[in-house]
Amino acid sequence: MPERYLTRHFSWKDTATPLVLLLIFMGLLPLVSSHAFYRHVLTLIFLFAFLAEAWNLISGYGGLFSLAHAAFFGVGAYTTAILYVDFKISPWVGLPLGGIFGVVVASIIGFATFRLRQFFFVLSTLACSEAIRALFGYWRLGVKTGLGTTIPRDIGFVNLTFNEELPYNYIAFALLVIVVLVARWVTASKFGYYLRAIKDDEDAALSMGVRVPRVKLMIFGTSAFFTAVGGGFYAMYIGYIEPNTVFSVDFMLQYILYAIVGGMATIGGPIVGSLILVPLTISFQGFVGGKLASLGFFIYGIVLVIMIITAPGGMMEGLRSLSRRFAKRILPTPPVP
Amino acid sequence: MNNQPNTILDVQEILKDFGGLRAINRVSLQIREGEVRGLIGPNASGKTTLINLISGMYKIDDGHISFAERRIDGLEPDQIASLGIMRTFQISRIFRNMTTLENVMVPALAEGQSFPEAKRRAEELLDFALLSRLKDEPARALSGGQAMLLQIVRGFVHRHLRLYLMDEPFAGVHDVIKGVILKTIKTMNEERKISFLIVSHEMTTISSVCHQVTVLDKGEVIAQGTMQEVANDPAVIDSYLGG
Numbered sequence: 001m002p003e004r005y006l007t008r009h010f011s012w013k014d015t016a017t018p019l020v021l022l023l024i025f026m027g028l029l030p031l032v033s034s035h036a037f038y039r040h041v042l043t044l045i046f047l048f049a050f051l052a053e054a055w056n057l058i059s060g061y062g063g064l065f066s067l068a069h070a071a072f073f074g075v076g077a078y079t080t081a082i083l084y085v086d087f088k089i090s091p092w093v094g095l096p097l098g099g100i101f102g103v104v105v106a107s108i109i110g111f112a113t114f115r116l117r118q119f120f121f122v123l124s125t126l127a128c129s130e131a132i133r134a135l136f137g138y139w140r141l142g143v144k145t146g147l148g149t150t151i152p153r154d155i156g157f158v159n160l161t162f163n164e165e166l167p168y169n170y171i172a173f174a175l176l177v178i179v180v181l182v183a184r185w186v187t188a189s190k191f192g193y194y195l196r197a198i199k200d201d202e203d204a205a206l207s208m209g210v211r212v213p214r215v216k217l218m219i220f221g222t223s224a225f226f227t228a229v230g231g232g233f234y235a236m237y238i239g240y241i242e243p244n245t246v247f248s249v250d251f252m253l254q255y256i257l258y259a260i261v262g263g264m265a266t267i268g269g270p271i272v273g274s275l276i277l278v279p280l281t282i283s284f285q286g287f288v289g290g291k292l293a294s295l296g297f298f299i300y301g302i303v304l305v306i307m308i309i310t311a312p313g314g315m316m317e318g319l320r321s322l323s324r325r326f327a328k329r330i331l332p333t334p335p336v337p
Numbered sequence: 338m339n340n341q342p343n344t345i346l347d348v349q350e351i352l353k354d355f356g357g358l359r360a361i362n363r364v365s366l367q368i369r370e371g372e373v374r375g376l377i378g379p380n381a382s383g384k385t386t387l388i389n390l391i392s393g394m395y396k397i398d399d400g401h402i403s404f405a406e407r408r409i410d411g412l413e414p415d416q417i418a419s420l421g422i423m424r425t426f427q428i429s430r431i432f433r434n435m436t437t438l439e440n441v442m443v444p445a446l447a448e449g450q451s452f453p454e455a456k457r458r459a460e461e462l463l464d465f466a467l468l469s470r471l472k473d474e475p476a477r478a479l480s481g482g483q484a485m486l487l488q489i490v491r492g493f494v495h496r497h498l499r500l501y502l503m504d505e506p507f508a509g510v511h512d513v514i515k516g517v518i519l520k521t522i523k524t525m526n527e528e529r530k531i532s533f534l535i536v537s538h539e540m541t542t543i544s545s546v547c548h549q550v551t552v553l554d555k556g557e558v559i560a561q562g563t564m565q566e567v568a569n570d571p572a573v574i575d576s577y578l579g580g
Binding site for chain 2: 204
């Protein structure tokens with residue numbers, strides 16, 4: 001069947017080559033210009049792509065639309081900051097420890113919410129997220145770090161603090177590559193089969209012997225781990241944290257949006273979405289300012305609507321359709337199986 | 338313990354209420370190893386509820402269920418499946434966005450089979466059920482009958498399958514596919530000694546494949562025996578066959 005042949009051989013969704021090329025392209029971007037603002041935007045692109053990819057693990061592949069990620073991000077940011085500021089522990093230790101705390105929080109939230117389905121799950125994760133933000137807003141645990149905290153800028157690799165943007169670029173890029181490798185493993189492994197089955201029909205998966213609660217918890221935990229690591233990196237990069245920023249639902253919605261517009265349940269989607277939308281967001285926020293600031297958001301909204309209408313399955317799906325159309329032209333008669 | 342040595346499923350005096358409605362009222366049922374049992378009854382008699390209770394989708398309120406002399410009430414559906422009890426649903430519940438082959442591989446992988454083994458066994462089964470030409474198609478592209486067939490075939494990939502619970506496997510299915518389903522059931526029963534509990538409204542089909550039939554009405558067992566015996570039972574005639 002021609003359709004099947006083309007899908008198998010020209011799928012942007014499943015083949016590794018375009019993904020590797022995309023990552024190489026992104027890895028070379030910091031070398032294009034040494035301008036500080038350009039590299040700052042790149043750090044944000046890599047960080048948001050990383051966060052969108054982490055969110056995509058549970059929400060794209062697992063089909064569980066989580067709004068608890070604001071909590072994981074904040075927990076990671078606070079863990080790294082507290083360990084660094086109050087206990088002089090290197091952020092390189094703080095990042096994975098923050099990730100582990102993220103997993104602990106995810107386990108508690110998952111235990112409370114996994115029995116819920118669809119909108120009830122979404123709303124309950126949002127409620128958990130907001131509850132944790134409120135908790136950190138009243139933080140009084142005898143450490144210096146709490147509410148708004150400035151992180152000292154002691155330059156050095158050990159302190160994950162640099163005078164220039166380039167190291168941040170490549171650390172964020174390395175995080176992105178790691179989460180992409182994990183996503184790749186997830187999609188290709190037994191685990192990926194279970195996730196897809198659960199996403200399609202949870203009860204049927206259960207009755208086929210799939211350990212649904214365990215699979216959900218594992219992918220939720222993995223997603224939370226990376227999101228919390230992202231929070232720790234963000235804290236060290238920005239140098240200031242407060243509950244309303246690092247637990248911000250608005251901040252979370254940005255990378256969720258990038259994953260959706262780029263293409264959920266695809267590895268490339270969150271990357272492509274961030275690559276295009278992060279500069280666009282910054283442009284509309286920064287350059288259309290002053291009295292016309294709200295006009296910038298209005299135009300940004302219109303651009304997003306156009307993107308979603310043009311490629312309802314996400315940009316990756318759009319690219320996939322284009323590649324298949326192109327393939328049909330260059331392959332006039334696909335072999336009959 | 339009332340179990341005979343060859344009893345694979347022993348359901349004793351189970352009870353299930355939904356609010357004020359008693360869906361299953363002290364039902365007892367024994368299925369022997371290698372037996373094909375039909376489960377019939379009028380609409381809302383509790384047939385699907387019974388399947389859901391045995392497979393762990395619902396929890397019983399009282400009584401007990403044993404499989405191979407091991408209590409299984411209280412276990413989760415995935416734990417019950419891992420013991421070798423598979424089930425199908427009345428309306429096909431296939432994994433629509435996975436291919437036909439991947440659908441069959443899911444329970445195999447969940448059981449612990451390696452990728453190559455799961456794939457080989459899945460391909461053999463699809464070949465047997467005449468679905469192999471559709472193996473790379475997304476399951477959502479299958480017709481209703483093909484989807485039902487896929488749902489049934491999927492369970493057989495389990496290496497240690499001993500009891501298969503089928504909920505209306507012949508409903509709305511084309512005669513050709515119905516024939517394939519019947520052939521599959523008979524073959525698996527003869528070759529692998531798999532026991533079956535089959536819910537169906539199709540008397541002719543049921544009588545062609547089942548050794549014994551249990552009749553449920555209003556959540557209670559009202560008759561049990563061969564199809565001939567239950568067809569002549571006054572209680573069955575009164576409640577179900579309509580006289």
